[in-house]
Amino acid sequence: MTTTARYVHAFGPAALTRFYDPGIRLLMREEAFRSRLLLHMQLAPGQRVLDVGCGTGTLAVLAQQRHPGVEVHAVDGDDKVLAIARDKAARAGAAVRFERAMAWALPYPDGTFDRVVSSLMFHHLIADDKRRAAQEILRVLRPGGALLLADVGAPRGAPGRAIAWALRPFERLRENLADRLPAVLTGAGFSDVAEIDRISTALMPIAYLQGRKPGG
Template sequence: MEYMTKNTPLHQAMGNRHDYLPAAGRDAMLPFYDLLTRLLGARRVHRSLIRQADLAPDTRILEIGCGTGTLTVAAKDAQPRADVIGTDPDPLALARAERKIRGRTGIRFERAYAQDLPFPDSSFDYVFSSFMLHHLDPELKPALAAEVLRVLRPGGRLHLADVGGNISAADGYASRRMLKNPHASGNLGDGIPRLLRAAGFDCEEVDSGVYRHVGRVTFYRATRPA
């Protein structure tokens, strides 16, 4: 549940005073962010993403919209021989992420927007995104997809999880709310695969399931063609 965006009327209407959406929505809520995301099932989602990625040793891994770095750290724990970087535009969230890796090597955090990544072409073997895409405004999503394609090596993969996919009212109260949520509208149905394929990815749905507090979460694997 890592959020990042450029400020737009939608986020201004939410009271956001930054040019990004803070990790917890508002700076004042940041101390509760890790607890909140745990209650919402983020760790279960992170475990699934890492399992689906089947991380190889001696590779480079990037997480976009890393928030306080929980998934970034979990990726490093899962593959200690990888070089892992987490990015987010929220400096307060990144300060908390830095405290989680104090004294560790092969893992770091950098401030960046996912639609303007400060890395050379073909820099990474894997990119992770968890609960971030639906917080971006529609006009920013194609730029994000293009940037992820650019920084992945040929054959590299994006592993993405977000609220979306084939949501229906039968999925429960949280999903019914998401069906009416303007943030999630671009994620419904085949919205995410269409976005990623338009950028040049080969994309497939890997898994989908209902999480009590957030509704249907769908997992995607998008590969940069070799």
């Protein structure tokens, strides 16, 4: 598999990947951001969970440490960020199963996972790729399984809306800033799609969206 000109690495250019963890700590209220992700994932022993676009693996490692009875899998399209993630998991003694994969070609059979989580990855994808990633995530969820997506949300206040207006030429952010991610999930076949939480950060608001695979 090759990455293409369409591919956006963790911190934009590949050369900045090694600054991703300190950057996120500085800009993202990381502790609150990740704790809420874990809370909303509602993990329980015996479940199998997948983190799509896991980056440096911080969330996957935390999930495995806090929920040792859960089988945690994580994928990312970038070998270099996966090397950081694998090293982090090894140092933490967390048995996360990492694979290199694109979000629209997940290497798992239909219905494998009880939960899928994806944080800060969807704004790296152009609109068509958001749609096929959502369809692929639906495929690997079991009926009744849940997706938790945390990504750049549509700003609510006037200053944020002005920034969103200025950013509208950036295609990867367009669906996020126009509040169209829920429609992307519904269009892919998810049910009960809702924004269940949001936090503000130094950069943009982050919305937590949930959706279910019908059935189960």
